[in-house]
Amino acid sequence: MCVGLSARVVRVEDGTALIDASGAQREVSAGVLEDLEPGDFVMVHAGVAIAKITDSDENETDDLMENLS
Amino acid sequence: MSDKTVTLAHGAGGSQTNELIETVFKAHFSNPEFTADDAAVLPVEKGRLAFSTDGFIVSPWRFNGGNIGKLSICGTVNDLSCMGAKPLYMTCAFVIEEGFPMDNLEEIASAMEKTAKEVGVKIVAGDTKVAGKGQCDGVFITTTGIGQIMENAHTSGAFAKDGDAVIVSGDVGRHGCTILLARDDYGIESDVDSDCAPLWGTVESLYSVTNDIHVIRDATRGGVGTVLYEIAGQSNVGITLNASSIPVDPRVKGVCGMLGLEPLYLACEGRLVIVAPQEHADKIVETLRKGKYTQNATIIGHITSEHIGRVVMETEIGTQTILPAPKGELLPRIC
Amino acid sequence: MNENMKKARDIITSYQGKPLRIMEVCGTHTHEIFRLGLRKLLPEQVDLISGPGCPVCVTAIGFIDEACWLALEKKCIICTFGDLIRVPGTKMSLAGARAKGAEVKPVYSPLDSLAIAEENPDRQVVFLAVGFETTTPSACITVKKAKQKGLTNFSILTANKTMPNAYQALVGSADAFLYPGHVNAITGNAVCQKLCNEQGVSGVVAGFTAGELLTALATTIRLLEKGEPFFRNCYPRVVKDEGNLSAQKLMQEVMQPCDSEWRGLGVIHDSGMKLRSEFADFDARIKHDMPNIVGKPNPACRCGEVLQGKCKPSDCKVFGKGCTPLHPIGACMVSDEGACSAYYQYTEHE
The missing domain is CATH 3.90.650.10 (PurM-like C-terminal domain)
Known part of the structure; x- marks a missing residue:
């Protein structure tokens, strides 16, 4: 129900962040994330950065799978 | 840069129409076969011909990597090429919105010339109509092309075979x-x-x-x-x-x-x-x-x-x- | 595929236990699961059913009628997520309204509709606010901005929905839920944890990449085998236990809970969000004196049962006959995330 896109923050100004997803850039609201900084990765949905994230899902699945046996 | 624009008079068939054709189109499309008569006269070759037409409307008319002029040549050239046909001759018909800047038209014609030259296809006839403001979006172009099919080329969307x-x-x-x-x-x-x-x-x-x-x-x-x-x-x-x-x-x-x-x-x-x-x-x-x-x-x-x-x-x-x-x-x- | 993905895949394909019903609640999960062909990995006794988590699919038919009324009767410019444009209303879709002269603009973000309002000061602009907790903050930010800017030609038509009471309505329809990762990114995990602790409802929060979906599914199957109710966050790189507190605060400031009609599930108490009275100037229903508009769904359409996992799309008489992605009757056939559309496009049928 909620297509999300992980993207890198290029700059932040007045509650607005410029984000970059492999060269496609767009301004999105940073209104619900405090302390965003250039270089952070965020999950973007409908023009709003909704969560600070780690870029890759690899380590995440590593940990989860190690606990599954 | 000039601030001249295309007016309805450019499409009325009189001296201004001639001026438009001379200064923009002939300047770019000139070749021995470009006709001043009602139709271009072309030699008949042996073998098979491919014949195709396509209309182009694109908004915006200029985009990163090309414009509607380049697109209108590529479109028809590529349609012919896909049949294994060497593009030989093309015609192009313009519908231009009143008020369209002459410089932009020039840019479009120039892109058409460059692309046609690269392929070696000749533009041999054309037509220009001017539509009232708001009746079309900038410029619409229709191109038609004839190509000579290579002797050994036999392709069709119906020829794909298991394992290809x-x-x-x-x-x-x-x-x-x-x-x-x-x-x-x-x-x-x-x-x-x-x-x-x-x-x-x-x-x-x-x-x-x-x-x-x-x-x-x-x-x-x-x-x-x-x-x-x-x-x-x-x-x-x-x-x-x-x-x-x-x-x-x-x-x-x-x-x-x-x-x-x-x-x-x-x-x-x-x-x-x-x-x-x-x-x-x-x-x-x-x-x-x-x-x-x-x-x-x-x-x-x-x-x-x-x-x-x-x-x-x-x-x-x-x-x-x-x-x-x-x-x-x-x-x-x-x- | 890396080692972990292979391991997860093996857990899924080699399952031999009792029959399991797992519901992917989220429409984006449905879409990705079909795109990856994930169902083809499942052993016969594991059934993955699609839940009601596509906002386009659960939006009541009357909402489309309201939007068409604003577009045609009030000549408003309608800004909407593209997903909604082809959804049939009682008489027509927004695409149909557009053919009758209405102005309907797809936007990427509700914030973009503010620019459209500013560019058209002599027109009224309405944004169609659908979506769950993930999407609602974007509508709230937009309304707050409109207020700051003092815009008088902008409003939103709300059909925002919240998941907790929908989960209650779905309890018992599956052995475990794959919870929608991006909803939990906003709301946090408390509701899901509570469902597990108090009602024994199992589930995992799932992400959207191939690796994340395989992991979530493998985790679910393994934990179901153990037999104890469980809750796991399988999407920790995005979802924190507390969620996004600023977004939660923002939603409370701008909107308040209300009863909401879900296509197929009926009216669910306190499962919707509407603008608070301080923002009434931006409520399209109030601003444009909207009459009470009640939609009439096509009686042949079984979207409602499909959304609850009570029947498969192919059990519906109009599926693939009168109802196809090009000529949809029900919302589940329109949205690319709808179960009917996914079944139609991704499975062999005549």
Whole structure:
């Protein structure tokens, strides 16, 4: 129900962040994330950065799978 | 820069019409066969002719990597080329909106000249109409072309055979992505540029490898995905693609990620889908990769006698899944 | 595929236990699961059913009628997520309204509709606010901005929905839920944890990549085998236990809970969000004196039962006959995330 896109923050100004997803850039609201900084990765949905994230899902699945046996 | 614009008088058939033709069109399209009469007179060649026409409306008329002029030559040149026909002659008809800047028209005609020269096709007749303000959007162009089919070329969307390789001549979806961004409806910026290119040279190079090529199609509106479904239908075969081998520019991937779009369904204007027997496939790809517009050519799948009429993707988790058939309007999927 | 993905895949394919019903609640999960062909990995006794988590699919038919009324009777410019344009209303879709002269603009973000309002000061602009907790903050930010800017030609038509009471309505329809990762990114995990602790409802929060979906499914199957109710966050790189506190605060400031009609599930108490009275100037229903508009769904359409996992799309009489992605009757056939559309496009049928 909620297509999300992980993207890198290029700059932040007045509650607005410029984000970059492999060269496609767009301004999105940073209104619900405090302390965003250039270089952070965020999950973007409908023009709003909704969560600070780690870029890759690899380590995440590593940990989860190690606990599954 | 001048501030001159096209007026209704330029389309009235009088001296101003002549002025427009002399200063813009003849200046760019001049060649011995360019006619001042009612129709161009052309020699008849032996063999078979290919004959095609296409109308072009694109908003905005200028985009990263080309303009409507270049597009209007490429479109018809590529249609002829896909039949194995060397483009010989073209005509072009303009519908221009009153008030369209003369400099822009000049830019469009200049792009047409450059593209036609590259291919070696001659523009031999044309027509100009001026529409009242608001009756058309800038400029509409219709081009028609005649080409001489090479003796040994026999291709059709109906000729794909079980076991054939499916090759795409470059990364997919660039033109559609470029236009989507140029319209600026979604506030997304990227330096992605259109793949718009004339492909006669590419087709010629294919035939230097082998005459045994079953299908050549240029993917335009609807993208590579639509062409593949057309081939599957016309040839009554199935097509299996390897999802990870489909070349997509990262910038196109980024835009598609934002808007929930499938790159295979974004328009191309300089990409061929080629279906040929497996034994020629590697050599074809190797040859294409030396070409100006086809350096990212690659094998993306094969023709099969299974799942007739459908395009099936081999996915990253080792399953097979159907590529959804093309639908109408491309709408972003967000919520 | 890396080693972990292979391991997860093996857990899924080699399952031999009792029959399991797992519901992917989220429409984006449905879409990705079909795109990856994930169902083909499942052993016979594991059934993955699609839940009601596509906002387009659960939006009541009357909402489309309201939007068409604003577009045609009030000549408003309608800004909407593209997904909604082809959804049939009682008489027509927004695409149909557009053919009758209405102005309907797809936007990427509700924030973009503010620019459209500013560019068209002599027109009224309405944004169609659908979506769950993930999407609602974007509508709230937009309304707050419109207020700051003092815009008088902008409003939103709300059909925002919240998941907790929908989960209650779905309890018992599956052995475990794959919870929608991006909803939990906003709301946090408390509701899901509570469902597990108090009602024994099992589930995992799932992400959207191939690796994340395989992991979530493998985790679910393994834990179901053990038999104890469980809750796991399988999407920790995005979802924190507390969620996004600023977004939660923002939603409370701008909107308040209300009863909401879900296509197929009926009216669920306190499962919707509407603008608070301080923002009434931006409520399209109030601003444009909207009459009470009640939609009439096509009686042949079984979207409602499909959304609850009570029947498969192919059990519906009109599926693939009168109802196809090009000529949809029900919302589940329109949205690319709808179960009917996904079944139609991704499975072999005549």
